[in-house]
Amino acid sequence: PGIYEELLLDLQGNILKGHGRDHTVHLFLQFKPGQVEPLKDWIREFAKNITSAHQQAAEAELYRTEKIAGKPFINFFLSHAGYEYLQFRSFQIPGNQPFRFGMKNDTIRNLLGDPVIEEWEPGLQEEIHALLLIADDNLVSLLQTVNQITRTLYLMAQVVHREDGFILKNEKGDHIEHFGFIDGISQPLFTKSDIQKAKTSDDFSKWDPRAPLSLVLAKDPNGKSEDSYGSYLVYRKLEQDVIALLDAEKDLAEKLGVDKELAGALMMGRFRDGTPLTLADKPGGDYGNDFDYSEDEKAYKCPFHTHVRKTNPRGDTGRVISSGESFEDALKTERNHRIARRAVSYGETDYTNSTSTGSGLLFLCFQADLENQFNFMQAAWANASNFVEWNVGVDPIIGQTGPGADRNQKWPVAWGKPEKSDQSNTFNFGLWVHMKGGEYFFAPSISSLTSI
């Protein structure tokens, strides 16, 4: 317990468990020239306000028992350019070359299939040194905190971009995203309380959500001790064209002679209420997260290309590809690609005008190894047409086919039940999620900032 207490006091919150606050502001900072010393003074002082993993847990406890609103939740992240500006010891961590390159780098953009920089949000085209995440359940006090912080930074840094995010909910209070699907169901779990909560619904016989800390924690070479940790953060602004997805759902439903909800699930892999398609052909079941695809090896129920099957194949990659490794080893390798998702939504869901898509997901995820986790998931699974089998097509939700790619490309897919499956059946999957910019960051240990 002593070791863990030290670790959690030095580790930023939100990494092992989402902060869960209703409203979030993201401030993208560019440090002004010649401000190294004043910025170091500012960071040393400001770091005392960062919410540690330890404080997050203590507040969650208070919240549960006394029902009081927590303090503002604060994270501070640095990009590689930010580390260079502040003259920190450099990062030589295997697997994290993307952090050094930055997300605007051509090699990275080509790997991820991202659009040219000119198509990004103007503020995200700028060089970004740091990202401040401030979250609160109370919107008024959140905006006050944001104003206070920006005032103290004014002479040293410019806010080149800002995003205001929130937890989007349906009428029942479930956490959803703009296409209307419940989000945040399947996550790697690190804390006892999360695991116990999950245990009450699932017995983990098919899918075990428990994850080792090494999945998200990376040593921080600038921390106060050998045991100082941080985590790599991927940030991506993903605009969602809700109208285009709803149109596609309608067309697909007509083509297959099924209802729209099933057509949507044939893209997502779960119905809007979270019911996994591999277990049921209509919504309404309380199936939890304890499932895999072993009963659906040929993907007759849940197509291989669906978003949730692509981003977590739950054993598919070991079952089908004969790479010479045992199934257990392949599953272990596959499980090491998992990420801790911490996204929030932005903008109002727009059901009216397909040309204005000011809404989407501010996608954040933590990991220990950018190459093996987010980058692998996006490039080798979501974007790849060959996944487990040949020509299954790209992930219809997040797949990106590269700068200048044909957005009306058609992919051959096999649909539904065996008697309906037809490899020559094609459907026009466009891209209804557009990447509008982002960056790789590191979440420094708090001691590396207080002792900067």
Ligand code: HEM
């Ligand atoms: C799961 C939506 C972007 C990775 C899900 C789920 C939904 C969803 C509805 C199912 C609920 C759940 O298990 O939490 C979206 C939307 C996105 C988006 C609308 C973009 C606007 C991404 C990106 C990645 C990603 C960029 C990573 C490359 C995952 C993973 C899961 C998931 C790993 C869990 C799969 C599982 O364990 O079964 N997403 N997502 N998502 N998504 Fe996304």
